[in-house]
Amino acid sequence: MPARVSIQTEDFDLSKEVAALRAQDHGVGAVCSFIGTVRDRNDGTSVSTMELEHYPGMTEKAIEAMIDEAHRRFRINAARVIHRVGLLNPGDQIVLVAVTSPHRGDSFQACEFLMDYLKTQAPFWKKEKTPEGERWVDARVSDDAALARWGLPSANT
Numbered sequence: 001m002p003a004r005v006s007i008q009t010e011d012f013d014l015s016k017e018v019a020a021l022r023a024q025d026h027g028v029g030a031v032c033s034f035i036g037t038v039r040d041r042n043d044g045t046s047v048s049t050m051e052l053e054h055y056p057g058m059t060e061k062a063i064e065a066m067i068d069e070a071h072r073r074f075r076i077n078a079a080r081v082i083h084r085v086g087l088l089n090p091g092d093q094i095v096l097v098a099v100t101s102p103h104r105g106d107s108f109q110a111c112e113f114l115m116d117y118l119k120t121q122a123p124f125w126k127k128e129k130t131p132e133g134e135r136w137v138d139a140r141v142s143d144d145a146a147l148a149r150w151g152l153p154s155a156n157t
Contacts, residue, residue: 004067004080007054007084008085011092012082014033014096017096017098018031022100025100028100028102029102029103030103030106030108031099031100032107032108032111033096033099034095034096035093035096037091037092038091040091042128045131045132046131049087049088049089049129050087050088050089051086051088051126052084052088052124052127059122063083063117063118067114073109077100077102079114080098080099081097081114085124095115097111097115099114
């Protein structure tokens, strides 16, 4: 069984990650995955690079706790979260969330639950380079609203 959480600078391969999640688990009837990528625009401004920072150890522990919560809330077999850090360019993959379960509904919900958490609460700091200079990126109000529907408070208010 692969690690549940990886924070890394190197890219990831969806096929390999899903194959590892499914390996030797014949109870898997559904796999849901989400990949987030760097956009070349944000809030109407062009973005040339994005730099992501994290607090080693704390970040992994926080994400592990949310995977545990996903297991409590949904009937899932396994979950895998990979989040990249460092300097990224438009088009680069940033994050992977993959979930396996016996049925699709739980996979979809758990994947969305984990992604909503990652967007708002995971201890990452994002800085974009724009024509006007560098700027730190905060969670959007819509991201906080997505988290609230799971009954989780936002630390961003």
